[in-house]
Structures are given as structure tokens and as C-alpha cells.
Amino acid sequence: MAEIDLEKTAREMIRNGTWVFKDGTFYQAIWLSTGRVGIVAYDGDFHFPGDWGRRERKEARDRLAFVLGLDTDLDSFYAEIGDSPFAFLIDEFYGLTVPAAPSPYQALVEVVAQQQVSFEFAQRTIRNLVELAGEPVGGIYAFPRPERIVSLSEEGLKKAKLGYRAGYIKGLTKLYLSGKFDLELWDWSVDDAVKYLTKFRGIGKWSAELFLAYGLRKNVYPAGDLGLRRGIAKIFGKSVKEVKEKDVREVIEPYGKWKGLLAFYVLCYDRKTELERKFKIQNRRS
Numbered sequence: 001m002a003e004i005d006l007e008k009t010a011r012e013m014i015r016n017g018t019w020v021f022k023d024g025t026f027y028q029a030i031w032l033s034t035g036r037v038g039i040v041a042y043d044g045d046f047h048f049p050g051d052w053g054r055r056e057r058k059e060a061r062d063r064l065a066f067v068l069g070l071d072t073d074l075d076s077f078y079a080e081i082g083d084s085p086f087a088f089l090i091d092e093f094y095g096l097t098v099p100a101a102p103s104p105y106q107a108l109v110e111v112v113a114q115q116q117v118s119f120e121f122a123q124r125t126i127r128n129l130v131e132l133a134g135e136p137v138g139g140i141y142a143f144p145r146p147e148r149i150v151s152l153s154e155e156g157l158k159k160a161k162l163g164y165r166a167g168y169i170k171g172l173t174k175l176y177l178s179g180k181f182d183l184e185l186w187d188w189s190v191d192d193a194v195k196y197l198t199k200f201r202g203i204g205k206w207s208a209e210l211f212l213a214y215g216l217r218k219n220v221y222p223a224g225d226l227g228l229r230r231g232i233a234k235i236f237g238k239s240v241k242e243v244k245e246k247d248v249r250e251v252i253e254p255y256g257k258w259k260g261l262l263a264f265y266v267l268c269y270d271r272k273t274e275l276e277r278k279f280k281i282q283n284r285r286s
Contacts, residue, residue, distance in 0.1 A: 003095060016123065016130050026039075030247070038138075052054075072261070095175065101214055104184065105218075107214045109144075111210045111211045113126050113162060132157075133148045147177065150170065185216060190218055190220045223246075228270070232251055234270065236251075
């Protein structure tokens with residue numbers, strides 16, 4: 001049975017300052033529905049602050065299991081792609097699951113922050129925002145509450161180096177707090193959710209699809225993503241210019257219930273190979 005590899009999964013998470021992986025244990029700062037905040041740890045077993053009650057522990061356990069994708073049936077996924085051109089990804093990323101955000105609101109903010117910039121730059125801006133407006137707890141931070149984001153001016157938000165995305169985040173947060181923007185789209189179909197989300201300023205198709213995958217664990221992927229297109233191009237020996245959004249969908253869609261996870265593995269493969277390529281270039285220059 002394929003066990004989840006915490007280290008590999010943590011390696012693919014946004015380095016936003018709200019979690020840390022150390023000595024085989026994953027630690028995540030989590031807000032509870034009661035308004036309390038604390039660090040939950042997982043090393044195969046869950047560990048909670050000593051003063052949390054049964055309900056708080058259950059909520060935190062469910063939240064962290066969601067973040068780490070602990071119920072992912074990797075054996076079935078690997079069986080599905082075992083005879084495909086993607087089979088090599090099994091050994092490459094064995095045990096990897098798709099990480100998710102602890103809350104839909106956090107997912108929204110982090111997705112908007114990733115628009116039109118590299119993943120590395122986006123991670124830095126998200127961490128800047130967390131350090132600017134988050135709640136310090138045990139050496140890390142709990143993600144900023146929407147009320148805290150709204151309390152900051154747009155110029156204040158721009159201190160996180162978010163650029164024009166600061167305006168989108170603030171505007172969407174205001175709508176969310178006023179009840180005019182629903183993020184709890186758990187029971188919506190992907191198509192209906194994308195149509196709804198893209199009505200709001202600051203959310204395009206790419207952002208909507210990524211939000212649904214990262215925030216709600218919907219079986220969807222941003223087919224127009226450069227990294228995903230580039231990963232497909234590498235696997236099939238094409239140039240990235242040859243691979244359009246429709247080509248990505250033609251390749252990924254046949255995998256049905258596993259298409260979202262497969263797309264994530266392809267994206268991780270692209271990130272890995274891009275880092276290796278950049279490392280080789282740096283070595284040549286030095």
C-alpha cells in the first residue's frame with residue numbers, strides 16, 4: 001500500500017510561513033471556527049494543544065487531513081497511470097499528494113497572489129502578507145483573517161509586493177465579508193462554480209480552476225497554466241508553443257477521477273526539471 005510521503009508533499013506546498021516540516025513531523029497553524037488558533041502536528045498521528053477540547057481536536061484533525069490529502073488512494077491512482085506515458089511519475093513522486101489550503105478564503109488569496117508571476121515570486125509575496133497581517137503562533141503564523149486584510153489600506157497591502165493584486169485581494173475580501181461573494185462552493189459542479197467565480201473582478205478562468213482544486217479539492221486543474229503546458233510538452237517531446245490549453249485537456253481528461261492529481265504530478269515534474277535546468281545554467285556560469 002502506497003503511504004503518503006509527508007516530506008514530498010510539504011516540499012510542494014506554498015512556503016507561506018504558516019507551516020513547517022521538521023524531523024518527520026508536519027506542523028500547521030490553524031484557526032478554528034471558535035476563533036481560537038493553535039498549531040496542529042501530524043507524524044502519522046495527530047497532536048494538538050493540550051487545552052483543546054474534543055470538538056476542537058476533531059475540527060483541527062479534519063482540517064489538517066484535508067490540507068495533506070490524507071485520504072488519497074494513491075494505489076488506485078498509480079494503477080490508473082501505470083501503463084501510460086505518465087508511468088515514470090510514480091517513481092519520481094511516489095507518496096506525493098496534492099496539498100490544499102486550510103480554508104477557502106486562504107486559497108482565494110493565495111491563488112490571486114499567484115496571478116501573472118512565477119511560483120517562486122508568488123511564494124515570497126504570500127509570505128510577506130502572512131508576516132504583515134498574520135497571527136504569530138509558536139514560531140510560525142496563522143494565515144491573516146479576512147477582517148485583518150480589510151483593515152489594511154491597499155497601499156499597506158502593497159508592502160507585501162503584491163502589486164495590482166493587492167486591490168483584487170482587498171476588493172474580493174470586502175465582498176466575501178459582506179456576504180456578496182460565496183466561497184463555500186462544495187456542492188457546486190465545476191462548470192457552474194467557474195462561471196460564478198469569473199463574474200468577480202480579479203478572477204479569471206485560471207484562478208477559478210486553481211481555487212477549486214486548491215481550496216475545495218475539486219477534480220479540476222488550470223489547463224492554461226504555463227507550468228502544466230510545459231510539463232506536457234516535456235513528456236511528449238514537444239515545444240511549449242505547440243501545447244495549448246485544449247491539448248492539455250485532451251491528454252489529461254481521459255484519466256477521469258484522477259485527472260486533477262495527474263495534472264498536479266505533471267506540474268511538479270515541470271517545477272523539478274526547471275530547477276535542475278536553472279542549476280545547470282548557474283554551474284556553467286560559475
